[in-house]
Every structure is written in structure tokens, then in C-alpha cells.
Amino acid sequence: GESVGLHLPTLSVQEGDNSIINCAYSNSASDYFIWYKQESGKGPQFIIDIRSNMDKRQGQRVTVLLNKTVKHLSLQIAATQPGDSAVYFCPPCSSNTGKLIFGQGTTLQVKP
Amino acid sequence: DVKVTQSSRYLVKRTGEKVFLECVQDMDHENMFWYRQDPGLGLRLIYFSYDVKMKEKGDIPEGYSVSREKKERFSLILESASTNQTSMYLCASSSILGRVGSYEQYFGPGTRLTVT
Numbered sequence: 406g407e408s409v410g411l412h413l414p415t416l417s418v419q420e421g422d423n424s425i426i427n428c429a430y431s432n433s434a435s436d437y438f439i440w441y442k443q444e445s446g447k448g449p450q451f452i453i454d455i456r457s458n459m460d461k462r463q464g465q466r467v468t469v470l471l472n473k474t475v476k477h478l479s480l481q482i483a484a485t486q487p488g489d490s491a492v493y494f495c496p497p498c499s500s501n502t503g504k505l506i507f508g509q510g511t512t513l514q515v516k517p
Numbered sequence: 518d519v520k521v522t523q524s525s526r527y528l529v530k531r532t533g534e535k536v537f538l539e540c541v542q543d544m545d546h547e548n549m550f551w552y553r554q555d556p557g558l559g560l561r562l563i564y565f566s567y568d569v570k571m572k573e574k575g576d577i578p579e580g581y582s583v584s585r586e587k588k589e590r591f592s593l594i595l596e597s598a599s600t601n602q603t604s605m606y607l608c609a610s611s612s613i614l615g616r617v618g619s620y621e622q623y624f625g626p627g628t629r630l631t632v633t
């Protein structure tokens with residue numbers, strides 16, 4: 406079945422630096438990916454999404470890169486701020502059911 | 518502003534009690550989901566529903582049931598609560614596949630359930 410893994414459980418960066426959070430997936434049929442951010446005590450919130458026919462998508466201070474050849478995607482956060490401290494998930498989506506398959510997430514810690 | 522609400526933020530129940538967790542969305546979404554979140558295990562899907570009165574088992578349905586009598590409301594039921602069901606429970610909703618070009622799920626704030 407589908408599985409998803411994030412490369413590091415915890416990532417620590419200095420405020421103002423750029424952050425890169427990596428994610429791998431196993432099912433080559435996955436055609437849609439969403440990055441979620443979950444702050445302490447809250448439910449996950451949508452950050453940005455990307456379809457499999459794209460290899461890059463940019464939002465406000467965030468960029469997602471998708472490499473289908475190696476089944477890898479990354480979330481880049483520019484000029485990381487304390488408010489970016491959260492757990493980040495990259496669940497691939499089953500286009501048949503709309504189900505998201507969550508892994509454990511990567512905890513981003515921003516040092517002042 | 519889209520919204521998914523859950524009936525309680527914190528809940529404490531005793532072993533063996535029947536527990537109802539309620540979720541309401543105001544976005545006219547067809548799909549609704551229940552997850553539990555535990556340290557080191559991420560979010561795991563318990564049940565989901567594509568439409569009123571329809572339900573599908575997720576990855577960990579044992580010990581749970583659901584009810585969807587109205588489109589906007591999806592209830593999770595613990596028939597006889599046990600201590601291993603102590604967890605954070607998250608509800609989510611999404612629009613029908615592809616209709617708005619996104620599979621984004623909108624999440625509620627979560628209910629932290631403690632079973633003693």
C-alpha cells in the first residue's frame with residue numbers, strides 16, 4: 406500500500422535562514438500532494454499543493470518541488486520565522502478516494 | 518471563512534462509557550473524515566464518509582463507529598471507551614473529488630480525549 410515518510414523527525418533552523426523539509430512517497434500513482442502545517446494545539450492547516458504534472462509551485466515564502474523520478478518532494482520556506490515552528494506533513498492523495506495518507510511529520514524548530 | 522467545528526476541545530471519560538464526538542462543517546462538503554493522532558504515529562484514519570448515511574472504514578476502525586445523518590454532521594462513537602483510545606481526535610471535510618480542483622481537507626481544532 407501507499408506509504409509516506411519524512412526524512413527527518415526534527416529540523417532546527419535559525420530565524421531568518423531558509424528551511425527545507427523533505428518527503429518521500431512510495432506509490433508512483435499518487436497524483437496530488439498537499440503540504441500541511443500543524444501548530445501546537447491546532448488541527449493541520451493547508452499550506453500549498455502540487456499536482457503530479459508539475460515539478461514546482463510557489464506560494465508566499467514557500468516553494469514545493471516534486472521529483473517524480475525519485476518519488477520525492479520538498480517544501481522550502483524562505484526567511485524562516487518563529488511562527489513557522491510547527492509539525493509539517495506531506496500526505497499524498499489517493500485520487501480514487503480523496504484519502505490522505507499521513508506520515509509522522511517533521512517538527513520544524515526555529516531558533517531566535 | 519470556512520469552518521469545521523468539534524463539540525469539545527477536551528473530554529475526560531471513564532472506561533466502559535459510551536462516547537460521542539461531534540463534528541460539524543459549514544462548507545457543504547460531501548466528504549468527512551475522522552482521524553486520531555498519537556505521538557510517533559502521525560494521523561491515522563478511523564472512518565470516512567462520502568455522503569449522508571454512507572461510511573467507509575479507514576485504517577483503524579476497531580472500537581469505533583460513525584454516524585452521518587445530515588450532510589454537515591459526522592459523529593464518531595466509542596461504544597465502550599478503553600484507555601488505549603486516549604488520543605487527539607481530528608475531524609476533517611473536503612469537497613467532492615475534482616469538483617473544485619483540490620482534494621484539500623479542512624480540519625477542525627481537535628478533541629483531546631482522556632479515558633481513565
